[in-house]
Amino acid sequence: MVTMQDVAERAGVTKQTVSNVLSGRVAVRPVTEARVREAIAELGYVPNLVARSLATGSSRTVGMFVPTVSTAFYADLVEEAEDALEEHGYRLLLCTTRRDGERARRHLAGLTSRSVDALLIAGDQGLTDHLPLLSRTRFPVVLCAWETPAPARFPVVTIDYEHGGYLAGRHLRRLGHENVTVLASPAHDPRVSGFRRAFAEDGLEVPDSAVHLASEPSFRGGVSAAEEAMRARPSATALFATHDVLAVGALEAARDRGYSVPDDLSVVAHDDTPGGLLARPTLTSVALPHREMAREAIGLLVGAIEGGQPAEPRRRLLLPRLIARDSTSPLV
């Protein structure tokens, strides 16, 4: 491996001068600089980033935790974060937790050392318990895509899921639906509260009995929950699913039952994934500004790194918006 010292010898200067040429922080005489650059080219010198990190105390790497990378939401988040990071000259160290707390803990422990300048934690599954591990950490931490109440110590940039649910509810209300049913995956989902709020505004109540829990946020989970919902409340004219994937399952269940969507049953979903566009009918869904979220979180992180201080623990809520497609129609 060719080092700075080798370049210096070849150029007839000391390695400090090579360092100066590379960093550009100190002016170097043009002739000298030319000689140095020539030596670099001839030798094919590439700086050792590990050595630089040790000397500067910065690895120019940001760690990112996501539950998984195999859903469109988190995949987009990762790619957007990587883009934003690259623009700032940082690299991405990826850790997928698979919603496994123990796994998350291990990864977290591995990063606590100087190998990362900052940490972006996207998604609260499996990780919340281990956040205290980060307490005595030196580097900035930002939370995002946080659906549950977030620890106040960390800044969080997330989505107003409650508002997303509200938009879904308001949409159905405007279409005239009163008798509705809800498919949710975790019990206490802010999307459900928001949905209820929209109905409450019109003096209507969405009773607990109208809310059906899916065993898991999957197509299968959606099918079963929807079957149950339609059986329990056959008079419902609309259905809200807290996740697109549940709604796609509901579409299938409706078809199996001989219901036509949206004529017999309007379906509104949340998260607006590509799968919703592929479904037939195409899904009306609440779109999430997740790319903006990633970008903003990275901005906060980079600002904190460069500012030399932890990002201030503020809370930023991004607003989703509803996209009406073919799965909802006015109540006739």
Next chain:
Amino acid sequence: MVTMQDVAERAGVTKQTVSNVLSGRVAVRPVTEARVREAIAELGYVPNLVARSLATGSSRTVGMFVPTVSTAFYADLVEEAEDALEEHGYRLLLCTTRRDGERARRHLAGLTSRSVDALLIAGDQGLTDHLPLLSRTRFPVVLCAWETPAPARFPVVTIDYEHGGYLAGRHLRRLGHENVTVLASPAHDPRVSGFRRAFAEDGLEVPDSAVHLASEPSFRGGVSAAEEAMRARPSATALFATHDVLAVGALEAARDRGYSVPDDLSVVAHDDTPGGLLARPTLTSVALPHREMAREAIGLLVGAIEGGQPAEPRRRLLLPRLIARDSTSPLV
């Protein structure tokens, strides 16, 4: 930041002893070890991995290039690679190229330094031109998911795409189909050659005119290409799509045309993505051993790192297998 030196002072030993305790490479007297561990706990000492990397010459990090992370195929690849890596005590530095050559080049240049012990390059899009950059690289490189001819210098563990196409063709042949049509995304896809080979075995030819190119490997691309194919060859009883996503588009096009799948048209696809399972009818498709591929590639890489020599440039081809579902049926 608390250093090894701090721990040593607290424990009344030198830092070498602390190092010995941590590495376990040199035996340490139990009493001493206990004192050291106590000091570590009291101080909350965490080793600086950057310093360790500089001293050892290994960052215990592997870089991975993928075109994107937002398709199930590559998402799985990344997660599996991460798992395999973690089992060996390595971390994952992720670079998504977005099929953008310039972007790939930049990332590649950023890794050429000591920040990574090895490199896994998955997917040939956008990168092939820049592979020479890696020539004088010190660390091991393995290529995977390589559909085009791979440079001989690097070991490659990939999938036998030609065989995948063959399986699709043989499936249709066994069902009695003779008059078929093909949807492909890149012009020269080994899947198409394999598909043809299956027909050739029975003395049948799949003419060029039966192969329709999709503008892009997307749902939309599949719809258009399938419309064109059905118009050009209305007598075809079966269709092969080189990618699930094209096949899902074909399903839509068939529905629009009033064709029933599989009664009027059998559809067989390749890649077996989750979307194919969600489609109606569910897609018969060729499943790829992509997780095994990632795992094997990482195994090669770790072996090379630990062995201290570049992975030998061998070529490993993993076999796909066909999964029959509802989109294909015998010719009546």
Next chain:
DNA sequence: CTGAAAGCGCTTACAG
């Protein structure tokens, strides 16, 4: 089993 020394390849003040 434990300690003194040198070194990994850079950067950062600090003289000249």
Next chain:
DNA sequence: CTGAAAGCGCTTACAG
């Protein structure tokens, strides 16, 4: 504008 020195926090032989 350029060079000598110290240091980043670890590990690795090598004595004792």
